[in-house]
Amino acid sequence: MPNYESLLNERQLEAVTTHSQFVRIVAGAGSGKTRVLTYRISYLISDMKVDPSRILAIAFTNKVANEMKQRASKLVFDILGRMPILSISTFHSFCARFLREEHKAFSYPPGFTIFDEDDQKQLFGNVASELGYKKKDPFTKEASRYVNSQKTRGIYPENINISKESFKDEKKFVEFYLMYEQAKAACNALDFDDLLLYTIRILENRPDIRAKWAGRFDHILVDEFQDTNDVQFRLMRLLTKPDTSVYVVGDPDQTIYTWRGANQSLILNFDKTYPGAKTIILNENYRSTKKILAAANKLIAYNKKRVAKDLYTNGLDGEDIVTNCQPKSEDEAAWVAKRIYDIANQNKDANGEPNYRNIAILYRSSYMTRSFEMALKNRRIPYRIYGGLRFYERMEVKDMLAYFTLLVNPLDNIAFERVINVPSRGIGASSIDRIRQNSKANNLCEYEYLKQVTKGNLESALPSRVINAAKEFIGILEETKNDLRENVEIYSSTLRKMAERLGYFDYITEEEDPEEDRVSNVNALFDDITNYISDNPDSTFEEYLQNVALLSGQDDINDGNYVSLMTIHVAKGLEFD
Template identity: 45%
Template sequence: MNLESLNPQQLEAVQHGKGPLLVVAGAGSGKTRVITSRIANLIQQGINPDSILAITFTNKAAGEMKQRVFKMLSGDDLPSPWISTFHSFCLRLLRKHINELDYSREFVIYDSSDQLSLIKQCMRSVDIEAEAFPPKTLLNHISGFKNDFILPTDIDSDNFPFGAKMKAAEVYPLYQHNLKISNALDFDDLLIMTVRLLKESESILERYSNQFQQILVDEFQDTNATQYKLVCLLASKHGNVCAVGDDDQSIYRWRGANIENILNFEKDFTNTRVIKLEENYRSTQVILKAAAGVVSENKNRKEKTLWTQNEQGAPIIYYR
């Protein structure tokens, strides 16, 4: 594997050994290349591929990451590292161990249509009018509870004194109870059940925290509270987490992303090494200057200054 084409900051991130690593990767700074090169380098340094877990958010991104790593290691007869989305990884664990939570391993996963039918049934049971409180809205709030790792046993509708969120809090325990009766999970349950599994079973936590000696998480700014808990549990023995992301690119708060995960990473993982990728390979100087003017107004951000060796570029045209 050739590392000569990496810039100094990229190389530093790729060759980092043990301990927590936060890679603050500005837009167009080659973060995917850093992640895949780091995985390949770990393997070439003798780390068992089966002890490497790399997590991203889409199947497409996971597939591309696998292809890049395979290409870098072409000719090496080695097993593949674990590269997947959060949900795929959790599904894999739950198929083996969900019986610890009193579910059958043959559980089904409800799609959006199944969820809608179930929430309507639950709403009828507790006399919640669908015309006043649309079922999809209540499902969105329940999804929000799960993204924030709020279990049905923790929910208190008194904390939401009015509106759809209050009604969602009322129906959430029944919705979850009926899922269990059907030996079913919804998409968010894949995450929350895996966190429960690791928290409630010391032997399973011991097994996987020992197995995964190097954990890499892409798009860290988009993680929610439940995903963050999962990463912390898996890394609880060694702290070997490489978190890659950019707080300036966090746009998914509406679906549960918590920007505090990346902003507070150094507090939660002591002795974190922070590396900033600030050289942009994608944009012109004009674009970067304009973007810097926008993000400089953001509050609670990690300071970074993107620059490029690219040409000045055409002026930006805007319309009022």
């Protein structure tokens, strides 16, 4: 049994052991909020005798959710003597699980595809083409932005009625939105917003399902509550019943996602939404020095919408904050690179090598990296960019994931179009356009249309060389499907065999970029599948693919002797020296 008094400071202890039904923890930066959340879960089980399966904890990223689950599971294992069943995930991961379980309530099979931003962008382009626009036309960009804006607010096209346009092309945007939704549904796919909105729709329209899910949880805990948006809050409310305990942790001073719909008033007005709610402020910082906190407190005091607090530390005064203003971005980057070089060489690791592990360059937007990359390269300083091109977004990894998706969801036209000519089979853009148009005319997905053409069941004006190439492509995928049904336990080797038969390894070897080891990346993907199935024996391959689609910029971050480059948004909650 943990000795909470010895493990926590006074306010942390109060936050962990409170018996109030509604609790708002205002946790300043570096005040140990993740520690509080994990010990809160432990306390609920050890002292309040709550069944672990009746606790739902929501984190902001998969990385944080996994860290919380690992820490909490270890604490609870020490209490119960067995591994607990803990529901700790992001909102999106929770909804993906919900929709798999309740798929009959919205007419989708459990193996639906989750479209990431690239998939969504490709589908936007296809819809624009149908309307006579090009993918790079201003209309396409503006219409795509309109769709994302409406979905963030929880509005589908059928809910939009326009008697008079309030801005130019509004009716065209609604038509674009409707066509996007129809095309996505035809692919048996959901985008990120759909995960939340479909879950909400089911909970609101099916009282029996809402009662079942709200009845599963007695305690709901939400991390980073200041960045929760209205749709997520609506979902949270639907999962509660009158006696559900709601415990939120956040800090209005750290709100950085208003551009993505975050509603700061949710945490500011929590005590009005939940009368009698208890507020506990964590303001002892364990991360920064006194000089850093003094500057931060002075700056943040200008914020008008906040819960008043001053962070303090019992740690060192620390070094003075250094500022430097240069006339050009190249000069700024050169100055930063020299500082990094000097710091790393003054703090060498156990092998006598310059230590870059705890150094980061943070910036406002990704386009600002170029000058820093050049300056670091000039000094031969190793670095890695996060929040840019992640492992699962690399060309070769995306290609293989598209192939995998077709195995479980042949309706996914976006996956089909990505790989039908990769490696090159002589099936060019004009042939793909013809396949797209003819499949729609025959009310078939593109894969099934081409499959029927290769069998001779449908007439087609496609050149014979295209049909022959497609026949080999489809034959390999169909044989792989059969192999997987017969040998579920050897997924990785079966998929590797498919990649070899497709000539994919030869293709990426020929296309090899000197700075990219594409073959190793594909092999790492196969290892990732093996590890996932081993660690999650009750999960399916479809769930693996859905899980990959939900990963964020922080999920790739690991230890290594290099400088980390990332936006301030990606850096949220991370620590560097």
